[in-house]
Amino acid sequence: MKFFLQCLQFLPLLIIFTLESLLKLFIPKKRKSVTGEIVLITGAGHGIGRLTAYEFAKLKSKLVLWDINKHGIEDTAAECRRLGAKVHAFVVDCSNREDIYSSAKKVKAEVGDVSILVNNAGVVYTSDLFATQDPQIEKTFEVNVLAHFWTTKAFLPVMMKNNHGHIVTVASAAGHTGVPFLLAYCSSKFAAVGFHRALTLELQTLGITGIKTSCLCPVFVNTGFTKNPSTRLWPILETDTVARSLIDGILTNKKMIFVPSYYNIYLILDKFLPERALAAINHLQNIQFEAVIGHKTRMK
Structure with missing residues (x-):
């Protein structure tokens, strides 16, 4: 009976919070x-990371750029300097925990305390389960998920001490729904979305209000990692469009950033529509890209 009364007391708050959320949609x-x-x-040496660095450079932030590709990171750093930003570039292998921790120490000693962390590094292998090699699966999770733990553990303590900061998780629309022949990638991005949500709740539970969290979830982006992607329902995004959406989300402390924004409607439908209806929508999407298929070889 007590629980029932608590639910009744909660109902008016639920209505108020929902109306408040709807009202905020119309307020800048x-x-x-x-x-x-x-x-x-x-x-930061390629794709979304590079374009995001350019946007922060325009906003006069001090940049620390990490990438495994030395030439890529140097090119990004040069353009950011041209835009007027102070830049420090480090060659870092985000699949290597010790490399992350040692590089984090160098950043603290040579640059200072990081207040905005953008976990953007990622890898993708377009192949079915059997054509995806075991080391490729391991690396997918090391870069796309585990690196988020190591970087956050390295830089979050000072943010918590100062009650100021922002943790950004670059995930994917594939972190909310499955895509054939992206099994390892989708699984890692589901984990990245879970990391963001759990970290957000953990900070709230600890009463830390000054550290914000954002999660970026775009559909296919024209970064070159996925060859010839196409779909009937969603646009193939350019990196500058995604980077601007990410910056806008960070500056407004938006927790979940979908690109395009209406992708959220599909996710709502995904929770309520029957299985056959969802199968029809998936067929209508007609997602295609170049992939390696190995199951027939394994069955011989």
Whole structure:
């Protein structure tokens, strides 16, 4: 009976919070300043990471750029400097925990305390389960998920001490729904979304209000990692479009950033529509890209 009464008391709050959320859709959100903030971006030598670095450079942030590709990270750093930003570039293997920890120590000693962490580095292998090699599966999780733990453990303590910071998880729409021949990638991005949600709740439970969290979830992005992607329902996104959406989400402290924004409607339908209806929608999407199929070889 007590639980029933508590539910009745909660109902008015639920209605108020829902109406408040709907009202906020029509009110422009206040954008915070990131001028002078130390921003660390992993995977900054290419794609979304590179374009995100450019956007932060325009906003006069101090940049710390990580990437395994020396030439890529140097090119990104050069352009950021041209845009007027102070930049520190490090060659870091985000699949290697010890490399992450040792590089984090160098950043603290040579640059200062990171206040915005963008966990962007990622790998993708377009193949079915049998054509995906065991080391490729391991590396997918090491870079796409485990690296988020190591970087966050390295830089979060000072953020918590200062009650100020922002942790950004670059995930994917594939972290909310499965895609054939991206089994390892989808699994890792589901884990990345879970990391973001659990970290967000953990910080709230600890009463730490000054550290914000954001999770970026775009559909296919034209980064070159996936060859010739196409779909009937969603656009193939350009990296600059995604980077601008990410920056806008960070500046307005948006927790979940879908690109395009209406992808959220599909996820709502995914929770309520019957299985056959979802199968029809998946057929309508007609997602295609170049992939290696190995199951027939294994069955011989």
